[in-house]
Amino acid sequence: MSKNKQGILLVNLGTPDEPTAKAVSKYLKTFLSDSRVVDLPKFIWQPLLRGIILPIRSPKVAKLYASIWLDEGSPLYVYTKRQAQALAQKMPDIPVEFAFCYSNPTVKMAMDSLLDQGVNDILVLPLYPQYSCSTSAAVFDAVARSLQKRRAIPSLRFIRDYATFEPYIDALILSIKAHEMTHGRPEKLLFSLHGIPVRFAKQGDDYPIRCKATVDAVKKRLEEEDGWDPEIIQLTFQSKFGKEPWLTPATDASIESLAKNGVKHLQVICPGFTADCLETLEEISIGSKEIFEEHGGETFSYIPALNDSSEHINLLLELIKKNLSANT
Ligand SMILES: C=CC1=C(C)c2cc3[nH]c(cc4nc(cc5[nH]c(cc1n2)c(C)c5CCC(=O)O)C(CCC(=O)O)=C4C)c(C)c3C=C
Numbered sequence: 038m039s040k041n042k043q044g045i046l047l048v049n050l051g052t053p054d055e056p057t058a059k060a061v062s063k064y065l066k067t068f069l070s071d072s073r074v075v076d077l078p079k080f081i082w083q084p085l086l087r088g089i090i091l092p093i094r095s096p097k098v099a100k101l102y103a104s105i106w107l108d109e110g111s112p113l114y115v116y117t118k119r120q121a122q123a124l125a126q127k128m129p130d131i132p133v134e135f136a137f138c139y140s141n142p143t144v145k146m147a148m149d150s151l152l153d154q155g156v157n158d159i160l161v162l163p164l165y166p167q168y169s170c171s172t173s174a175a176v177f178d179a180v181a182r183s184l185q186k187r188r189a190i191p192s193l194r195f196i197r198d199y200a201t202f203e204p205y206i207d208a209l210i211l212s213i214k215a216h217e218m219t220h221g222r223p224e225k226l227l228f229s230l231h232g233i234p235v236r237f238a239k240q241g242d243d244y245p246i247r248c249k250a251t252v253d254a255v256k257k258r259l260e261e262e263d264g265w266d267p268e269i270i271q272l273t274f275q276s277k278f279g280k281e282p283w284l285t286p287a288t289d290a291s292i293e294s295l296a297k298n299g300v301k302h303l304q305v306i307c308p309g310f311t312a313d314c315l316e317t318l319e320e321i322s323i324g325s326k327e328i329f330e331e332h333g334g335e336t337f338s339y340i341p342a343l344n345d346s347s348e349h350i351n352l353l354l355e356l357i358k359k360n361l362s363a364n365t
C-alpha cells in the first residue's frame with residue numbers, strides 16, 4: 038500500500054468564460070442539461086432548451102454578466118480561484134485545486150491534476166454550505182464521472198454540508214456586524230437563499246431544513262449577543278427558474294411587500310453563496326434594490342458574500358482540518 042498523500046478539491050457551480058451570448062449559451066447548456074438541476078425527460082427538455090431557452094436567455098443573461106464582470110473574469114471564477122490560492126498558502130504541504138461543475142476548470146481537469154501530483158486521498162469540498170441535490174449531489178456525480186476511466190481511484194471524502202458549522206456561523210455574524218458598523222441596524226434583514234423546486238424537497242432534498250438551520254443559528258446568536266429583535270430576520274428564496282412552484286417566500290415578492298408595508302431600511306445577505314456572482318451582484322445588489330425603492334423603500338444595502346475574506350479562508354481551513362483529521 039502506497040503512502041497516504043492528501044489533496045483538497047474545492048468545487049463550485051460554474052460560470053461562463055466570457056460575458057458573451059455564445060459563452061453564456063455554452064455554460065447554460067451544460068448546466069441545464071444536468072438532470073440533477075432539470076429532471077424533465079430528455080426528449081421533452083432538450084428541444085425546449087436548445088430551441089427556445091438558450092437562444093432567448095443567453096443574450097439577455099450575457100448583458101447581465103457584462104454588468105458585473107471583473108478585470109480578471111467572472112466574479113464567481115475570480116473569488117473561487119482566490120479561495121483556492123489562499124488555502125494553498127495556508128497548507129503548503131497539501132495540494133489544493135478548484136473546479137466547477139459546469140465550466141472551466143472542470144472537475145475532471147482538477148482531479149487529473151491532483152492525481153498527477155501523487156495525491157491518493159482527496160477531500161472534496163462543495164462550496165455550498167447548505168446541501169441540495171441540485172448542487173452538492175451534482176458535485177458528487179461530477180467527481181464520480183471524473184474517475185470513471187481510472188483503474189485505480191483515490192480514497193475520497195465528501196463534505197455534504199456545513200450549514201451550522203460554528204466557524205461558518207461566526208463568519209456570517211462578523212460580516213453582519215461589520216456591515217452594521219457602517220450602515221446601521223436595519224428594520225429588516227433578509228437571508229436570501231437560492232431556491233429549488235418544492236417538488237425536490239417533497240422528494241427528500243433536505244435543503245430547506247438546512248437553510249432554516251443556518252438562519253436560526255445566526256438569529257439566536259445575534260439575539261443573545263447583540264440584542265437583535267429576532268423579528269428583524271427573515272428567510273426568503275431567490276432566483277426562481279421555470280414554471281413549477283419553488284420554495285417560498287420569494288425574495289422579490291417579500292421585498293415588494295415589506296416596502297409597501299412601510300419598511301424604509303432593508304439589508305439583504307445571501308449566506309448560501311460562498312462567492313459573489315450573478316445571483317447576488319445583479320439579482321440582489323442591483324435588482325432587489327430597484328424593487329425596494331420602486332415600492333417606497335429608502336435605504337437598501339447588500340451584505341457581500343464571504344468571498345476571499347480572511348474570515349472565510351479561516352473557516353474553510355477549520356472545516357478542512359476537521360474533515361482531514363477525522364479520518365486519518
Ligand atoms: C447556492 C446554491 C444554489 C442552488 C441550490 C441552485 C439551484 C438551482 N439553480 C438553478 C438555475 C440557475 N442558477 C443560475 C446561477 C447560479 N446558481 C447558483 C447557485 C445555486 N443554484 C450560482 C452560484 C449561480 C451563479 C453563477 C454565476 O456565474 O454567477 C442560473 C444562471 C443564471 C441565469 O440564467 O439566471 C440558472 C439558470 C436551478 C434550476 C436550480 C435548482 C433546481
Ligand SMILES: [Fe+2]
Pocket residue numbers: 231276
Ligand atoms: Fe442556481
Ligand SMILES: [Fe+2]
Pocket residue numbers: 276316320
Ligand atoms: Fe438568476
